[in-house]
Amino acid sequence: METKNLLKSKIGLKLVTIGKMSKVFALQSFASKKHHITPEQFSVLAALAEQDGMYQRQIATYTLKDRPNITRIINILEKTGLVKRSSGVDKRKVFKIHITEKGKQVYEEVLPTILGIWSSTVEGISDEEITTALKVLGKIRENLSNNLNIQMDEENEHGRE
Numbered sequence: 001m002e003t004k005n006l007l008k009s010k011i012g013l014k015l016v017t018i019g020k021m022s023k024v025f026a027l028q029s030f031a032s033k034k035h036h037i038t039p040e041q042f043s044v045l046a047a048l049a050e051q052d053g054m055y056q057r058q059i060a061t062y063t064l065k066d067r068p069n070i071t072r073i074i075n076i077l078e079k080t081g082l083v084k085r086s087s088g089v090d091k092r093k094v095f096k097i098h099i100t101e102k103g104k105q106v107y108e109e110v111l112p113t114i115l116g117i118w119s120s121t122v123e124g125i126s127d128e129e130i131t132t133a134l135k136v137l138g139k140i141r142e143n144l145s146n147n148l149n150i151q152m153d154e155e156n157e158h159g160r161e
Contacts, residue, residue: 011140026117033113037082037106040065042114044073045082045107048099053086055096082106
């Protein structure tokens, strides 16, 4: 595709707009269902439901959120009893984060809302179109990953695709 046409298509702008719209839709859906957590908090619970006992930096990488934001989210989740910290190997201020039974229950309660959001988002799009879109987005992600200066854990990366 010519550079001129690529700029006209504004792929990056469309991706950012879709991301922002998705965030607002998720916030509205969570509010209408009266969930007591945010979509951001759910993303941390989902990461821990998939791979319990991660360090905060791993969760930050997995969710693509910065460390201060992850710390804030984990503090809130810990106060509400959805996660707990345990001492790391050398007992410094490095903690593993674990999802609690209450956290698992909340995860299971909110999951249908997330699935409903996804279902609404892809309504009217064929499986073939979704597969193609995911392949293209995967390639864009790979291109960006090759140019970013962040460390992605191999074991966490496969779960995000």
